[in-house]
Amino acid sequence: MRLLHTADWHIGRRLHGFDLTAAQEHAFDQIEHIATTQNVDGIIIAGDLYDRSLPGEEAVALLNQMIQKLNLTDHLPIYAISGNHDSAIRLATGAPWFQATNYYMCTDIAQAFEPVELPDTQLFLLPYFEPFAAQKYFKDDSLVHLDQAVAACVTKMKTLFDPAKKHILVAHFFVAGSAMTDSETQLKVGGLAAVPAATLADFDYVALGHLHGKDALHEKNAQYSGSPVKFSLSEASQKKGVYIIDTDTLKREFIPITPLLDVQRLQGSFEQFMDPAFYNTVARDNYLGLTLTDTKAIPNVKARLDAIYSHIISIDRVNGYETDVATQHLDLAKRDPLDLLADFYESVAKDDLSDQQKQWAAAALKTANGEVQS
Amino acid sequence: MRLLHTADWHIGRRLHGFDLTAAQEHAFDQIEHIATTQNVDGIIIAGDLYDRSLPGEEAVALLNQMIQKLNLTDHLPIYAISGNHDSAIRLATGAPWFQATNYYMCTDIAQAFEPVELPDTQLFLLPYFEPFAAQKYFKDDSLVHLDQAVAACVTKMKTLFDPAKKHILVAHFFVAGSAMTDSETQLKVGGLAAVPAATLADFDYVALGHLHGKDALHEKNAQYSGSPVKFSLSEASQKKGVYIIDTDTLKREFIPITPLLDVQRLQGSFEQFMDPAFYNTVARDNYLGLTLTDTKAIPNVKARLDAIYSHIISIDRVNGYETDVATQHLDLAKRDPLDLLADFYESVAKDDLSDQQKQWAAAALKTANGEVQS
Numbered sequence: 001m002r003l004l005h006t007a008d009w010h011i012g013r014r015l016h017g018f019d020l021t022a023a024q025e026h027a028f029d030q031i032e033h034i035a036t037t038q039n040v041d042g043i044i045i046a047g048d049l050y051d052r053s054l055p056g057e058e059a060v061a062l063l064n065q066m067i068q069k070l071n072l073t074d075h076l077p078i079y080a081i082s083g084n085h086d087s088a089i090r091l092a093t094g095a096p097w098f099q100a101t102n103y104y105m106c107t108d109i110a111q112a113f114e115p116v117e118l119p120d121t122q123l124f125l126l127p128y129f130e131p132f133a134a135q136k137y138f139k140d141d142s143l144v145h146l147d148q149a150v151a152a153c154v155t156k157m158k159t160l161f162d163p164a165k166k167h168i169l170v171a172h173f174f175v176a177g178s179a180m181t182d183s184e185t186q187l188k189v190g191g192l193a194a195v196p197a198a199t200l201a202d203f204d205y206v207a208l209g210h211l212h213g214k215d216a217l218h219e220k221n222a223q224y225s226g227s228p229v230k231f232s233l234s235e236a237s238q239k240k241g242v243y244i245i246d247t248d249t250l251k252r253e254f255i256p257i258t259p260l261l262d263v264q265r266l267q268g269s270f271e272q273f274m275d276p277a278f279y280n281t282v283a284r285d286n287y288l289g290l291t292l293t294d295t296k297a298i299p300n301v302k303a304r305l306d307a308i309y310s311h312i313i314s315i316d317r318v319n320g321y322e323t324d325v326a327t328q329h330l331d332l333a334k335r336d337p338l339d340l341l342a343d344f345y346e347s348v349a350k351d352d353l354s355d356q357q358k359q360w361a362a363a364a365l366k367t368a369n370g371e372v373q374s
Numbered sequence: 375m376r377l378l379h380t381a382d383w384h385i386g387r388r389l390h391g392f393d394l395t396a397a398q399e400h401a402f403d404q405i406e407h408i409a410t411t412q413n414v415d416g417i418i419i420a421g422d423l424y425d426r427s428l429p430g431e432e433a434v435a436l437l438n439q440m441i442q443k444l445n446l447t448d449h450l451p452i453y454a455i456s457g458n459h460d461s462a463i464r465l466a467t468g469a470p471w472f473q474a475t476n477y478y479m480c481t482d483i484a485q486a487f488e489p490v491e492l493p494d495t496q497l498f499l500l501p502y503f504e505p506f507a508a509q510k511y512f513k514d515d516s517l518v519h520l521d522q523a524v525a526a527c528v529t530k531m532k533t534l535f536d537p538a539k540k541h542i543l544v545a546h547f548f549v550a551g552s553a554m555t556d557s558e559t560q561l562k563v564g565g566l567a568a569v570p571a572a573t574l575a576d577f578d579y580v581a582l583g584h585l586h587g588k589d590a591l592h593e594k595n596a597q598y599s600g601s602p603v604k605f606s607l608s609e610a611s612q613k614k615g616v617y618i619i620d621t622d623t624l625k626r627e628f629i630p631i632t633p634l635l636d637v638q639r640l641q642g643s644f645e646q647f648m649d650p651a652f653y654n655t656v657a658r659d660n661y662l663g664l665t666l667t668d669t670k671a672i673p674n675v676k677a678r679l680d681a682i683y684s685h686i687i688s689i690d691r692v693n694g695y696e697t698d699v700a701t702q703h704l705d706l707a708k709r710d711p712l713d714l715l716a717d718f719y720e721s722v723a724k725d726d727l728s729d730q731q732k733q734w735a736a737a738a739l740k741t742a743n744g745e746v747q748s
Contacts, residue, residue, distance in 0.1 A: 096442055097446075
């Protein structure tokens with residue numbers, strides 16, 4: 001059998017204030033196209049379908065529409081779990097009805113021990129859970145950390161293994177040794193919240209969600225699919241897509257997804273960024289992180305760059321800000337405030353303060369110092 | 375066929391801060407019992423399943439469990455619409471899967487024109503909607519008010535009427551002439567937001583939701599089921615329950631539901647309310663609106679009554695507050711504040727201020743007047 005493995009759709013997410021609905025629809029259309037043209041036998045969604053436990057109505061309508069299309073229109077089985085961004089309770093709405101069309105939405109740890117029996121494979125769907133849920137389920141207070149809780153789950157799953165079949169685990173957690181970017185929620189710090197890869201050794205394949213980069217982990221039998229869309233500048237260099245796992249050969253194949261607008265870092269001087277000879281050569285609509293090589297203050301830098309580039313998500317300086325050598329070693333507190341202002345104005349506006357401006361500044365300073373009652 | 379008609383469950387609602395979960399479960403158990411023992415062929419839920427468009431997780435879990443019990447365990451068909459308290463979009467989650475087990479959840483005006491075809495009856499499920507939804511659906515900007523919009527819907531429904539069958543409408547709106555209590559959301563004021571009963575004349579039965587009292591409307595072919603639980607003091611005297619409509623005879627029967635704790639008004643003097651000879655004769659756990667006949671100030675009245683009655687939802691005075699005749703005609707602003715305080719203390723505490731208390735009061739007054747720097 002061939003199963004498509006995806007995760008971390010984060011429907012409802014925004015990127016630095018930009019609506020990602022169109023980007024997510026664009027990625028979804030490709031996932032659907034891959035699934036139907038590659039004749040996969042089912043789709044694994046390894047958690048974080050929504051970006052928030054309380055998704056907005058638009059997000060609910062969008063995900064409902066996507067799932068209906070895959071399962072009811074395309075008749076593709078879906079094997080899904082809730083992730084740490086999802087509300088397990090909300091996502092469970094309707095689940096008992098879904099199985100009639102081979103849509104499995106597992107949101108409770110207990111469901112992890114009722115594997116979906118495919119002809120040649122057992123699919124164990126383990127939703128994201130907190131250790132206390134495992135303590136309660138196993139009636140074992142010693143399961144304090146996630147690694148212990150997952151080990152207990154795996155031990156129980158192994159008692160259910162059908163030796164005639166392959167065994168696939170779908171899960172949503174941090175596997176020890178994985179590399180994180182800054183767009184995944186770092187719920188826990190430290191190794192106790194990470195699951196050692198050795199715990200997962202007896203599965204033929206572990207279809208992981210949680211980390212957004214497909215290359216976060218390098219294990220023979222475990223793979224993060226990564227998110228289908230880039231959700232932060234730290235994901236700029238990642239290739240997005242889905243995996244198709246063949247349950248017969250256990251070979252997995254990465255199929256890329258093309259972004260509607262890419263997330264990209266650009267580095268250069270302000271002058272260069274404002275130069276048509278430069279900006280006409282780049283995809284100005286992309287979500288851009290601009291890194292300026294300038295060191296001087298640049299007035300209105302964001303507004304001026306926004307006029308050229310429509311989706312700037314960050315502006316930073318690679319070389320820091322230059323400080324005037326002449327003033328660097330002076331005790332600024334001892335200088336006359338009007339002199340300081342004049343210096344600053346000159347460095348920013350490339351012009352001297354006019355007499356009128358000096359008068360306004362002097363009056364404002366007096367007021368600020370309480371010398372004038374206004 | 376026999377259809378059970380209920381509405382306005384408002385799962386997630388609280389009553390003056392008190393959690394109604396147990397009350398709602400208690401009412402649900404009776405609805406389920408009525409449905410199964412009376413061998414009904416289906417259950418109509420005429421809107422406002424939730425109390426809020428964004429219900430809490432507990433409310434979601436509770437309603438999911440109730441619906442699953444009726445439809446999946448008891449195999450009862452469900453014919454439901456969204457009400458003004460529901461989010462139509464959220465409530466629609468899973469709906470396309472539900473019909474496989476005869477659970478109809480209609481949340482969009484377009485679905486009102488795909489009647490559920492029962493052997494002897496056509497069921498038209500019209501969710502709560504705003505007139506602009508009808509304008510959009512009918513491409514008719516003249517449908518400005520609800521009465522016009524519903525008239526357009528009914529006209530279209532009639533073109534779908536199978537003359538060999540009975541015709542039932544399930545709807546959630548205010549029918550002109552109905553009596554409102556203060557626990558229904560009054561979204562609109564005035565007759566334009568009310569639907570004239572004449573508009574509904576061609577249906578054999580109109581199963582209504584929206585108003586919480588079953589006796590809000592007196593029409594031969596239209597009935598509010600009322601809510602299964604009392605949601606405000608204004609509903610204290612209402613009888614709660616469900617209707618069973620027989621599609622053959624078109625007779626409808628009211629079947630009462632017993633509240634877990636009743637909502638009740640009690641009137642009497644404070645002394646009487648605090649008297650064991652009285653309070654041992656009443657259901658002290660009920661949700662009580664206490665009306666005091668006293669006119670004097672009573673110190674700590676809420677706390678003292680709370681110690682006897684566990685679910686007080688309001689305390690009011692039927693005779694107002696008595697004002698001391700001696701002070702009534704004096705210009706209070708001209709009196710000495712310490713004298714006023716002494717009078718007040720005496721009237722409340724039935725005792726004179728002690729010398730120490732007078733000193734404290736005098737010191738506090740001086741501080742308040744800025745005479746003492748503290």
